[in-house]
Every structure is written in structure tokens, then in C-alpha cells.
Amino acid sequence: MPVSRFSDRLYHSAHEIWAKSHQHPFLTELREGTLDPRRFIYYLKQDYVYLIDYAKLFAFGSMKAGDMETMVKFAELLHSTLHVEMALHRGYAERFGVTREELEQTHPAPTTVAYTKYLLDVAQQGSLAEVVAALLPCMWSYQEIGATFMKIPGALEHPLYREWILMYGSEEFEALTNWCIGLMDRLAEGLPERELAQLEERFLMASKLEYLFWDMAYRQEEWPV
């Protein structure tokens, strides 16, 4: 009987909320190609300012790394987020006639604030293992969504949503995600149950915030005033 990995425990504990995300209309309509582009551009603008703060977690990971290989890999993840993943958003913004300045000056909605501040709080206060537990749903749930959408007949023919699916369903994104999953398992080895439970809590909180991010985008959430 193979020893179950800590990442299997994380996946199992978050399965219900991940399934809820998969069933959210933002994703079911994106998958079917019926998502209103106004909801999509709202998502892209919020996601851009989210990624500015999310990318900082990789800088914290480099700083907290215990070895050069891990430090270098986190620097690679930082670079990839800023230059590859966010280039997707910049390209879409151009297609929608949104300037780079407008994109960068997007006011984060309440849910974006909640999610980024949570991640940055864990990154500043927590151990490397906690940083990884908090960022892992961001990578892993998106990779699962992308890989699933790649297999949906017709999804890649959609003129607008094709690039988004290709980004998160790519082999490169899968490789970076798998490295993070492996690091989580390595960092969890030998930890007492009390610490494992705390890592699970970080993973679950980020997973719930992922669901709320999809819901925010679909509702095009605004501040009350």
C-alpha cells in the first residue's frame, strides 16, 4: 500500500470546495464559451492586481528557502508569473482596448483584497511550508481546471477563451505545479500533526478564497461606495 502523501491529504480535504469552483457558472460558462466577455474582462483586471501580490509569495519563498535549488526555483516562479502568466492578461487587455496603465491601476475589489492580504500575511508571518500550503491551491486548482478544459470538445476553438485555457492547461504550468506539490510533500515530512493541521488550514482557506474569486468575477463585485 503506497504511503499516502501529505498533498493527497490536502487534495482530499479541499475536494468539496474545488468541486464547487468547477461547478460555478463563471467556469461552466467559460468552458462552454458562453461567458459574457464583460465578466471575463472584469476577472482579468482583478486577476492582474491579484497576481502582482501573489507573485510576491515566490519572492518570500526564495527568501525563506533552505537551499539554493529551492531558492532558484522560486525565483523562476516569480519570473514566470510576472512575464508569462501576466503577459496573458496584458494581451487580453489590449484586445479589449484596456491600456496597461488602466490594468495596473485597477482598484482591487473586496474579495481580491481579502485573498491577497491573506496570502501576504501568511508569507510574511509563516514558515516556508505555510507559504507553499497557501500558494498551492492557486497553482494546483488552476492547473486542474486548465487540464480539464483542454479535453472539452470545442473549448480550444473559442476565439476569446482559447488562450486562457492553453495557459493553464499547458505542460509548463503543470510542471511548475508538480514541483510545488513535491516541495509541499518534502516540507511536510516529519512534521507533527499540529503543524500539518495548520498547513491544511492554510490550504483550505486559500481554496475557499479561490471559489470566492470566481464568484466575485461573475458578480462583478464592487465596493458599496
Ligand SMILES: Cc1ncc(CN)c(N)n1
Ligand atoms: C485568483 C487566481 N488564483 C490563481 C491563479 C493562477 N496563478 C490566478 N491567476 N488567479
